[in-house]
Amino acid sequence: MNTDPTGASTPTTAAATDAHANAPLVFITGASSGLGQALAAHYARQGWRLALVARRLSVMQAWCEHLQLPPWQCRLYAADVAEPASIRAAAEQCLAQQGLPQVVIASAGISHGIDTGCWEDLPAMQQIWQTNNLGMAATFIPFIGPMRTRGSGSLVGVASVAGVRGLPGHAGYSASKAAVLAYCESLRGDLRGSGVKVTTISPGFIDTAMTRDNPFPMPFLMPADAFARQAAAAIARQSSYVVIPWQMGWLARLLRVLPDWLFDWALAGRGRKPRKTPGDGQDKGGPQP
Template sequence: MTYAQSPSTASKAVATQPARLVFITGASSGLGQALAEHYARRGWRLALVARRLELMQQWRARLQLSEADCALYAADVSEPEQIRAVAQQCLQQQGLPDVVIASAGISHGIDTADWDDLAHMQAIWETNNRGLAATFIPFITPMRQRRSGTLVGIASVAGVRGLPGHAGYSASKAGVIAYCESLRGDLRGSGVRVVTISPGFIDTAMTAGNPFSMPFLMSAPDFAARAYEAIEKQQSSVVIPWQMGWVARLLRRLPDAVFDYALAGRGRKPRKKPQ
């Protein structure tokens, strides 16, 4: 026989439930760190992943977060077995996340005529594309079994059209958009949501060296606040800031000749020579 809980008993049960858990990659800096801070201030438990463990430790100390509330995992998402291992640690030690955000990403200027830049293109795709998929995969089956959860892919407005000098990055972010669309269809009806977030220009170390104008530049904390709202509302796709959404729509519709002319002579992101 089952018994209805009294209001006081029910409220106590709710009070003892653990805070929701978010798993974020690329959390040592940039968008990942801004998202982590916003979620922390909202009372979420954190599972943070990055290559630079010491930076995450410094950040956790600055925010005075406990290890119980903020677990740190050192991993390079471009190495699938590393991200798989930390995902399993998270599942065993903290439980199944409510939200998984694949925020880790890199960007280098590319000369498509330079053979040496193939190494950079490979590195970009291994982090931005394979790394994103490797971040999601360990959580998909348990989320399906629970029939709830949200997977968030950080794409970019740069994925809407191929930008000169950004062949590797633009291609990778176009891939993120397409991958998340495919995944959303695969998971339809499972209770698992997929959210694609395409940032415009956000004030981070990644954009600091851009030698061109960056319209509607947004601070990382403001981006994180808007992204949090979109994730909570389970919007399937969103561009942040909203003004860049209109830019993205315009870019999609521009005839090739007009698009090519508009970007002729535009400054290019500095290249990074192979190590």
């Protein structure tokens, strides 16, 4: 797929654009892998137009070519959600070139193991929060005003069951996902009555590259395509909050009410995600426990 110097795919022919102008549009971050890519594949199969955002433009190009997506259906934007100016530029290009999306999904996220007693892990924690929290806000902001004016639209924040309680060795990620839960809840209240809906999706364990190095059991592990189908259904229903798979929803409720001593005991022997440092090349393809 051809791209222009800004990283967006080149415009399609006028005839192709006109023929599919009424197809709904979804804007997805973290689209080069993981949950973001799975969601993109699902919406592509449903005939939606795609505005896909990730740092790795070449990976998205190869994916679109593999699926043989027609040029009218997919436009790509190279951007890093951790850099507000970058994601803002991608959102503004989308608005100018494709129009206002019906759905915006903030799926980009990273997960590093953290030792909170080590100074050298502080930059990794900062990187997690910059990507998972400020990146989500920067993704939504360009679309909130236009959606309010139109009186419709869906903003979707991908959180995690890991945000329900703080997990040992996972301080940065658990804190970031707890913040996503609170942020989306606040945003939902801010937009009440505007016609703009906010959906928070908390994945459990989904089979992606991000979970495959987890050194601990992953109950109810779900294929990424099954997750995408259920997530899209929740978005279509305009659900305010959903845990996928549903079994992890019950586990999340249990974790929330466990007394501290029992929670600490239950997690005492749990394996920990490997520590990583900023710039290690981990993709921002969607958060999971």
